[in-house]
Amino acid sequence: MSHHKIEVNSLKYQYTDGRQALNGVNFLITHGESVGIVGANGAGKSTLLMHLVGILFPNEGEVNVGDVPVTKKTLPVIRQSVGMVFQNPDDQLFMPTVFDDVAFGPRNYQLPEEEVEKRVHEALDTVGVLHLKSRPPYKLSGGEKRAVAIATVLAMKPDVLVMDEPTAALDPKSRRRLITLLQGFTHTKIITSHDMDMVFELCERTIVLKDGKVSADGPTLEVLSNRELMEDCSLEVPLTLQACPVCGRNNI
Amino acid sequence: MHMADALISPVVGGAMWAATTGAAAYSVKKVQYDLDEKKIPLMGVMGAFVFAVQMINFAIPATGSSGHIGGGLLLAIILGPYAGFLTMASILAIQALFFADGGLLALGSNIFNLGFYTCFVAYPLVYKWFTSKGYSQGRLLWGSILAAVIGLQIGSFSVVLQTIISGKTELAFGTFAMLMQPIHLAIGLVEGLVTAAVVSFIWKARPEIVERVSEKALGGVSLRKVVAGLAVATIMFGGIFSWFASTRPDGLEWSILNASAMEELDASGGIYDTIASVQEKIAFFPDYGFKNQERKVIEDTKETDNFWPSIDMGTSVSGLIGGLMTLLLAGITGLVIYFVKKRKREDII
Amino acid sequence: MSNITQSLYNIRLLDELGEKKTVIHQIHPLAKVLTTGVYLVVTVSFGRYELSGLIPLLFYPIIVIALAEIPVITMAKRVLLVSPLIIGIGVFNPILNQDPMIVLPWIIISSGWVSFLSLLVKGVLTALAALLLISTTGITKIALALRMMRVPKVFILQFLLTYRYISVLVEEVGRIIRAYSLRSPREKGIRFSNWGSLTGQLLIRTLDRAQRVYYSMRCRGFKGEYNVGREVGIQFRDILYLGGWSVYFLIIRYFNISELIGSLMIGVGK
Numbered sequence: 001m002s003h004h005k006i007e008v009n010s011l012k013y014q015y016t017d018g019r020q021a022l023n024g025v026n027f028l029i030t031h032g033e034s035v036g037i038v039g040a041n042g043a044g045k046s047t048l049l050m051h052l053v054g055i056l057f058p059n060e061g062e063v064n065v066g067d068v069p070v071t072k073k074t075l076p077v078i079r080q081s082v083g084m085v086f087q088n089p090d091d092q093l094f095m096p097t098v099f100d101d102v103a104f105g106p107r108n109y110q111l112p113e114e115e116v117e118k119r120v121h122e123a124l125d126t127v128g129v130l131h132l133k134s135r136p137p138y139k140l141s142g143g144e145k146r147a148v149a150i151a152t153v154l155a156m157k158p159d160v161l162v163m164d165e166p167t168a169a170l171d172p173k174s175r176r177r178l179i180t181l182l183q184g185f186t187h188t189k190i191i192t193s194h195d196m197d198m199v200f201e202l203c204e205r206t207i208v209l210k211d212g213k214v215s216a217d218g219p220t221l222e223v224l225s226n227r228e229l230m231e232d233c234s235l236e237v238p239l240t241l242q243a244c245p246v247c248g249r250n251n252i
Numbered sequence: 253m254h255m256a257d258a259l260i261s262p263v264v265g266g267a268m269w270a271a272t273t274g275a276a277a278y279s280v281k282k283v284q285y286d287l288d289e290k291k292i293p294l295m296g297v298m299g300a301f302v303f304a305v306q307m308i309n310f311a312i313p314a315t316g317s318s319g320h321i322g323g324g325l326l327l328a329i330i331l332g333p334y335a336g337f338l339t340m341a342s343i344l345a346i347q348a349l350f351f352a353d354g355g356l357l358a359l360g361s362n363i364f365n366l367g368f369y370t371c372f373v374a375y376p377l378v379y380k381w382f383t384s385k386g387y388s389q390g391r392l393l394w395g396s397i398l399a400a401v402i403g404l405q406i407g408s409f410s411v412v413l414q415t416i417i418s419g420k421t422e423l424a425f426g427t428f429a430m431l432m433q434p435i436h437l438a439i440g441l442v443e444g445l446v447t448a449a450v451v452s453f454i455w456k457a458r459p460e461i462v463e464r465v466s467e468k469a470l471g472g473v474s475l476r477k478v479v480a481g482l483a484v485a486t487i488m489f490g491g492i493f494s495w496f497a498s499t500r501p502d503g504l505e506w507s508i509l510n511a512s513a514m515e516e517l518d519a520s521g522g523i524y525d526t527i528a529s530v531q532e533k534i535a536f537f538p539d540y541g542f543k544n545q546e547r548k549v550i551e552d553t554k555e556t557d558n559f560w561p562s563i564d565m566g567t568s569v570s571g572l573i574g575g576l577m578t579l580l581l582a583g584i585t586g587l588v589i590y591f592v593k594k595r596k597r598e599d600i601i
Numbered sequence: 602m603s604n605i606t607q608s609l610y611n612i613r614l615l616d617e618l619g620e621k622k623t624v625i626h627q628i629h630p631l632a633k634v635l636t637t638g639v640y641l642v643v644t645v646s647f648g649r650y651e652l653s654g655l656i657p658l659l660f661y662p663i664i665v666i667a668l669a670e671i672p673v674i675t676m677a678k679r680v681l682l683v684s685p686l687i688i689g690i691g692v693f694n695p696i697l698n699q700d701p702m703i704v705l706p707w708i709i710i711s712s713g714w715v716s717f718l719s720l721l722v723k724g725v726l727t728a729l730a731a732l733l734l735i736s737t738t739g740i741t742k743i744a745l746a747l748r749m750m751r752v753p754k755v756f757i758l759q760f761l762l763t764y765r766y767i768s769v770l771v772e773e774v775g776r777i778i779r780a781y782s783l784r785s786p787r788e789k790g791i792r793f794s795n796w797g798s799l800t801g802q803l804l805i806r807t808l809d810r811a812q813r814v815y816y817s818m819r820c821r822g823f824k825g826e827y828n829v830g831r832e833v834g835i836q837f838r839d840i841l842y843l844g845g846w847s848v849y850f851l852i853i854r855y856f857n858i859s860e861l862i863g864s865l866m867i868g869v870g871k
Contacts, residue, residue, distance in 0.1 A: 308791060570867055
């Protein structure tokens with residue numbers, strides 16, 4: 001299924017205030033890959049993600065999803081195949097109940113109401129929160145909110161999942177549950193995070209951004225264990241890869 | 253200040269609902285016509301913002317007291333008049349539903365008093381007048397203050413008119429207006445000052461928010477239409493008011509006269525009066541005694557031979573006893589349902 | 602501060618009540634909205650000096666409260682905070698109008714007091730009607746009823762969004778005020794010099810949030826049109842509910858039940 005590849009070619013983007021957020025980014029992600037995007041605050045991670053779903057459009061270069069370039073005209077197609085989970089679930093859960101929220105996307109595609117209901121049930125079931133169906137969002141815990149936010153995207157049946165900081169502000173147990181959940185997904189996954197251990201567990205490939213450019217791109221183990229590179233990009237080697245503070249033994 | 257259901261008559265409530273619905277329908281059209289889908293979430297979130305900001309206490313310098321803002325003008329400045337009006341309508345609707353603030357029947361009137369005058373009169377005529385030749389600290393300050401004060405003055409005067417026309421208070425028009433207008437001058441000043449402070453801050457931090465939106469808004473509002481609408485409203489209110497003033501020189505006297513006429517009706521009985529009373533009730537104009545000339549005659553004749561024409565001890569007693577009985581019955585009904593339900597629940601468990 | 606916690610608590614409580622599944626909750630939202638409308642119009646159509654005639658109107662809220670299992674005390678607390686305007690204006694009635702109206706062997710009550718009481722009763726009844734509507738229906742179903750009443754979708758979506766983000770923003774304002782008052786313990790409110798920056802910064806954050814919300818809506822196919830779910834059909838019992846109550850309200854309006862019962866009692870007594 002090569003048509004689900006995501007291709008970014010010499011992508012440049014400058015915000016209206018003059019800040020150059022992306023300065024020539026290149027990569028190709030193929031179907032079924034799970035890719036972590038890491039980098040310091042302001043390295044351009046979120047800006048990059050917004051280009052993948054067509055919220056922002058490049059000043060220079062191009063983004064292709066499958067063989068379709070991301071432009072204003074192709075948005076309906078792009079958004080059906082690429083689903084984005086935002087960093088703050090409160091921005092994504094904007095309807096008064098969980099059900100209405102998950103149904104928002106499918107309804108926008110004018111699906112018959114039976115199909116909408118079926119999709120909502122499936123999506124909520126997949127993330128394990130079907131019982132929260134009629135709750136208002138403010139009654140959900142952080143982990144539950146995150147799960148519902150993912151369900152809102154799953155209900156659109158995307159091929160690619162794009163996630164911005166999915167483990168931010170989660171307690172350890174919810175974080176673990178989320179990681180297990182995401183491991184079970186067969187979608188192409190693109191995840192930005194500061195949670196190096198999560199990236200280490202979930203993604204076989206990692207792209208490091210620095211000052212709007214790709215400074216490393218390769219197998220996660222190789223990239224994240226490169227202490228020098230990590231320091232240089234204001235990052236850190238995952239704790240899992242660091243020597244044990246008590247016995248000094250190294251895992252690898 | 254919120255108008256309340258209890259103070260409004262069905263006719264006034266209905267008329268204000270009609271006016272508000274009209275303004276809202278036009279605004280929805282305008283917002284949709286702009287094809288600015290971005291505005292919808294912006295309106296939604298801004299509504300919640302104003303709702304939250306209404307809870308902030310602003311300490312008023314040199315007075316030791318604190319004030320709140322309503323936020324109508326701020327909404328008009330940030331969103332433009334049409335979206336601002338609709339957002340204000342949402343906020344007031346939520347307050348009416350969840351806090352019984354004002355009430356649902358008076359909602360139309362509240363949206364009009366607090367939203368319409370600010371968004372479609374004060375904002376385009378006052379605020380825009382000050383800022384149309386460019387923005388400066390001073391223009392924003394004076395524009396906001398004057399717009400807020402004028403908007404609230406018209407709004408509170410409108411509350412006075414609606415209350416008096418509804419006829420649920422003994423207050424004379426003049427007294428009521430003298431109470432309301434000065435209070436709202438103070439409220440308007442606080443509203444204007446806070447709005448000015450916020451808008452100036454935003455203008456310095458992100459000038460495009462203040463400048464961009466209002467540019468668009470200017471294109472949207474036809475000044476001529478607003479002025480024409482205002483003129484019609486003035487003539488209407490003026491007409492009602494002058495009629496009111498000329499036929500009823502004293503609000504107090506009028507209400508007493510009216511009251512005695514009502515009681516007269518109940519006391520004298522008879523088929524004619526029953527029909528008249530049904531007629532009166534169908535019209536939902538129970539407080540107005542001007543429909544039935546004949547009744548006045550009866551009342552005048554009675555007034556001469558009875559010191560308290562309107563009082564019949566029998567009616568009073570039966571009303572009181574019956575009222576208490578009904579109250580009791582209602583209470584018992586509630587309790588019975590409650591216990592039956594409880595029993596059922598226990599059975600299930 | 603208490604104001605803020607209180608209002609959030611209020612909204613959430615009514616939300617919770619709206620999720621119940623009692624007989625009343627199952628009535629079609631449109632039927633309930635219309636019944637509330639008829640009730641309000643009938644209630645406020647009573648004249649300034651009518652008091653006993655209003656009392657049978659109490660049956661409606663009492664029956665709805667009992668059937669819908671609404672906690673009486675919490676509801677009573679809310680209703681007692683009747684709009685200050687009613688009391689503010691109504692309190693002049695007894696002062697301005699001291700003509701006797703109810704004459705009983707032991708007491709004479711002036712019409713001013715009667716009209717004040719009448720105002721208060723109406724205030725309580727109308728406030729109850731609004732609170733009962735929301736606490737037996739819930740916001741989502743209110744939106745459905747609005748849709749069926751042909752309210753434009755744009756307005757409904759905007760209304761729902763405002764409702765949704767009240768929770769988020771009121772909490773945020775709460776945090777800001779807590780942080781502010783911790784560093785300025787002696788002040789009653791926000792100092793003049795901070796009016797603009799405190800509120801303005803919140804406003805800018807709100808605008809940014811609105812933009813993110815918009816993005817997330819667009820990512821899920823939003824094109825300016827809000828698509829409501831299935832419209833639930835009106836059943837016979839819904840019509841019966843609306844019709845039954847309306848007939849009852851109109852009967853009360855035309856016949857003073859209280860007085861009828863009273864004269865019956867007196868007649869029997871004699």
